[in-house]
Amino acid sequence: MNSKNPILTALLLVISAIFILSGCSDASPSDAKAKAEKKEEDKYEKLVKEKNKEIELQPLELSPYNQEINSTFTKPEHKEFAVNGEVVVEGKVEKFSSLKSDYVWIKVFADEEGPAGKQHEYYTKLIEGKFKQKIHFFNGEGKYHVSVQIPSTETENYYFEATAFDVHNVNPEIERDITLTPFGQDAEVALLNMDSSYVKENEIFSLKGEAGKLAEEDTVMLKLTKGSESWKHVLPIKDGQFTYDIPLFYGKGVHELEVLVPDKERENYYQTATTILIDNKSDRTMLPIEYMDVYRERGVTLESPVFGGEATDGMYHVKGKIDPNAEFGPETTHIYITTKKGEDEALDVIPVKDFKFDDSFYLRFGPGTYEVVLSVPEIKEENSDYFRYFGFARFEVESTGEDQRDLLPSRGVQSDAEPIKQLAKDITAGKSTKRDKAKAIYEYVAKTVAYDVEKLETDDFNWDDSALKTLDLKTGVCQDYSYLTIALLRASDIEARFVEGMARGGWWPSKHAWVEANLEGEWITMDPTWGSGYVDDDKFVAKYDEKYFDPDMAEFKKTHTRTGVAY
Structure with missing residues (x-):
């Protein structure tokens, strides 16, 4: 460089250095990751080659049944060999039309029990007699035995082994393929957001799936098993999909979840579509809902x-x-x-x-x-x-709550409702003892509520009959008098209960309800219905009677028979 300008010369040298450094800089993070992954892959491929050198590679052996149905295998080629994480089973059946099923059954057995069990199965669809199945290894590194079975030509649900081979997997990655039975494939079942049928979870497994061939009126059954314990549940199909958060009830360890679909040949019967293994990391056990x-x-x-x-x-x-x-x-x-x-x-x-x-x-x-x-x-x-x-x-x-059976609000007794609390406060104003308060409440209800003869005669009872409804209508039958009385008593911090029984004499012998209240440790009886008046010629006649507040029990039992308390 012969430039006579020293500043220009220096600038050109800096630019040259920048270009040189750019050309020699490290690869991007993504490139580095790709290189690391390739290095790891190359490591396992090297292990495969080394293992296969140790094994005496012999041709795949076929059973005599293959000759009967004219079946051949293009993959694999050997009866024992090593692989890096996967193997492909591929072949063809010439006489496929005579088979009693459209599926080849492939069973994979691990030599040793692992986290994902010891066996996995594939049902591979025959298409114009051809089949191809990619298999991964559910326990990672180890030896596996694979049996390929082809359907019988004579008997339904019967298979003959066509070939078998042993595989040494050198890759430690656990990959349990999601597989579907013929029932699952016919129903077009698919598990969403999953790429393996062996998963690790903590207490809850969120299942999401679809079943394209099931109708809206169809259902999917779940069966969760661990050891000798199991739980079943039926899910509806909505827009072709099903979803459920499944508690892993049985604590730490692998839970087997079967997803079952309806058997179209048998009513109220289900067949397994797919199976998922869920390794629960939590020690917590939970009780199933029935x-x-x-x-x-x-x-x-x-x-x-x-x-x-x-x-x-x-x-x-x-x-x-x-x-x-x-x-x-x-x-x-x-x-x-x-x-x-x-x-x-x-x-x-x-x-x-x-x-x-x-x-x-x-x-x-x-x-x-x-x-x-x-x-x-x-x-x-x-x-x-x-x-x-x-x-x-x-x-x-x-x-862990306290026993407050006679103070808490209950069915029909809204003692915590603001109108009830305010009314109770007004009725008992100036009353110092619980007895005086209870007497005032009894008198209010008996004088305010009119007996509803029509309701009794027409059996017009409703699930929402209650103290508030009675207060609003100012009419009712024995249950309604009792609801309002008990609500006002409980709102006044007086224990009260709904008594069921029979009433004889008076208007008619029939089912009846009245009230018991705890006044300073002593339970007393009151019947605000009978204290409100009587029925004459199918019409209610209002006539307040205080004798049914803490009545003489010997006399009371002549007309009332107590059968129990309802909550």
Whole structure:
């Protein structure tokens, strides 16, 4: 460089250095990663070559059955060999039209039990007699035995081994292929967002799938198994898809999940479509929810809880929805909840609005284990004074809450509602003892509510009959008098309970309800219905009578027979 300008010379030298450094700079991070991966791949390919040198490579052996059906194999070529993570089985059956099935059955056995078990299966579709299946190895590195079986020409569901070979996989990566049985393939089942049928999860596995050949009225069954324990559940098909968050109930270890589809030849029978192995990392065990047939028949989806055995402080929440297209979907306006602890049992009701339910209920009998049953109501065309309901889910709940069975709000007794609390405060104003407060409440209800003769005669009972409804209508029958009385008592911090029984004499012998209240440690009886008046010629005559507040029990029992307490 002969430039006479020293500044220009220096500048040219810097530019040259930059070009030289650019040409010698390291590759981009992506290039470096690709090189590392290739190096790793080359390592396993080298291991394959070394292993195959140790093995005496011999031609693949075919069974005599191949001659009978004119079948041949193009892959693999040897009966024992090494591979890097995968092997291809490929062949052709000339006499495929005579076979009793359209699938070749390939069974892969690991020499040793691994995290993903010891066996995996493939059903490979025969297309114009040709078949091709790529196989990966579910336990990673190790020796595997592969058996290729071709259907019988005479017997349904019967296969003959066409060939078998041994594979030494040198790659440690665990890859359990997602495979479908013939039933799964016929239903066009596919698992979404999954590339392996061996997965690791923590307590919950989110299943998402589709079944292109199943109709909206079809269902998919799930079966979860670990050891001797198993759980089953049926899912609806919505827009060709199914989804469910599956609790891994049985603690740490591998859970086997079967996805089953309906058997079109047999009603109410399912066949396995695919199997997933889920390795749960959590030690926590959970109790399964038991679902009844009604769950599917009435189109219920229970979103919460997803498992039983949860602990709570005395209140529990449930959430779900009703399929509007299911039988009685639009008519299902409420859900019944039965809670049972030992001999004690309570019934609660929560509303269904816009085909959804989302509400809480009390575990009112103190600490312990509760059996909870969720039910849908019987849909009746005629009025009646009884309610039938059908359980759709059963589970357990552990409660640490106090026993407040006679103070907490309950079905029909909204003692925590603001109108009830304010009214109770007004009625008991200036009253210092619980007895005086209870007497004032009894008198208010007996004088304010008129007996509804028509309701009794027409059996016009409804699931939402309650204290608030009675307060609004100012009419009712014995249950309604009792609901309002108990609500006002509990709102006044007085324990009260709903008594069921029979009443003889007076108006008519029939089922009846009245009230018991705890006044300073002594339970007393009151019947605000009989204290309100009487019926004459099918008409109610209002006539307040205070003798049915803490009555003489010997006289009371002549007309009233107590059968129990309802919660």
